[in-house]
Amino acid sequence: MKTSPLKKLLAATTLAFTCQLSTAQSKASEETNWEEYQKVQDFIEENVCDVFTAKVKLTGIKSTHYFSRCPSGYNSQMLSKENTVRPENYVDGKIVFYQGCNANYVCHFKVCVAKNYIVLRSPGTNYMTVSDWVASRKQKTEKDKVAAR
Amino acid sequence: MLRLLLKIPFVVMTLLALMLFATTMIYWSFRPDVNFLLSKQNLVDYFPWRFAFYVHIAGGMLSIASGPFQFINTIRKRFPAFHRHLGKVYAASILLIGAPTGLYMAFFANGGWPASIGFVLMALLWFHTTLRGIQTIRKGNIASHKRWMTRSFALTFSAVTLRLWVPVLSLYSELSPLSVVIITAWISWLFNLLFVELLFKLKTINIYQHENITA
Numbered sequence: 426m427k428t429s430p431l432k433k434l435l436a437a438t439t440l441a442f443t444c445q446l447s448t449a450q451s452k453a454s455e456e457t458n459w460e461e462y463q464k465v466q467d468f469i470e471e472n473v474c475d476v477f478t479a480k481v482k483l484t485g486i487k488s489t490h491y492f493s494r495c496p497s498g499y500n501s502q503m504l505s506k507e508n509t510v511r512p513e514n515y516v517d518g519k520i521v522f523y524q525g526c527n528a529n530y531v532c533h534f535k536v537c538v539a540k541n542y543i544v545l546r547s548p549g550t551n552y553m554t555v556s557d558w559v560a561s562r563k564q565k566t567e568k569d570k571v572a573a574r
Numbered sequence: 575m576l577r578l579l580l581k582i583p584f585v586v587m588t589l590l591a592l593m594l595f596a597t598t599m600i601y602w603s604f605r606p607d608v609n610f611l612l613s614k615q616n617l618v619d620y621f622p623w624r625f626a627f628y629v630h631i632a633g634g635m636l637s638i639a640s641g642p643f644q645f646i647n648t649i650r651k652r653f654p655a656f657h658r659h660l661g662k663v664y665a666a667s668i669l670l671i672g673a674p675t676g677l678y679m680a681f682f683a684n685g686g687w688p689a690s691i692g693f694v695l696m697a698l699l700w701f702h703t704t705l706r707g708i709q710t711i712r713k714g715n716i717a718s719h720k721r722w723m724t725r726s727f728a729l730t731f732s733a734v735t736l737r738l739w740v741p742v743l744s745l746y747s748e749l750s751p752l753s754v755v756i757i758t759a760w761i762s763w764l765f766n767l768l769f770v771e772l773l774f775k776l777k778t779i780n781i782y783q784h785e786n787i788t789a
Contacts, residue, residue: 470750491745496755497744526610
């Protein structure tokens, strides 16, 4: 019986896909509660990343770097251990601005979803609220502009 | 004047294809911390994946750089042998290199299985359309060959449209990065295919004006 190359390719694909799924499932962590992890991530997304997207414009970004298959924009990276990322815990991490696949550091954060607590810190400064951090960033940008003139 | 205006989309397409070729050159430094590899740090040390990645970009670069020149009427008319040879390079870069490795890498796609399925389908269609393009020209069916090869290049060009859709959706929509990755795994090639099918329907595409040219 003659089998077309497409059918052979389809069969190989199905086999490889099944293998890949079973490997991924066996590797899944048992300790981390991903639902709770996601709640923390959503909290940061809504209260920090979305605010930054609307109010913080970064300078010195090369537009050609956006021609990429990685999503651009603000994102959070957890520094606390995965299994401790829960709404009732204090969680540390950093905010980065993705320019294509390149991550540019923006600031550190500390959050506790249950207490509605969010503070941000840049290197060499103390923790401050999101609104204060945005204001200080704007002041810094203005100073940089004046200095550039 | 109108003829010149009609050529603008083709020139833009060619420039974008060459831009992708140029930006992909960085991977030949074999550094594990550049561009796309930054998002694949869990796989860069996994030899089968990394090997497939380099083979895939080699095939992809050949197909994206050679593809646009196959649509130029002057080349097909005056240098049919060149068209034939370049066509063989284009087809081999997809059938033997780009599509099989793309299919393998699809299983490791960012965005999980919803993105994987999109890329798997794309790789299979990329292989299929190119193969049909070869089969039809062997039978001397030039009109059908042109249609299949146009579809094939629409899929090749999805490497470019993917890199255009991702920043547009991530910067100008409310979608999460994960949603952007999944959605673009589909629309990057699906819209290209729909676009060429629409062009076939409208019959405005220039390549059908020279049915009598031997490819």
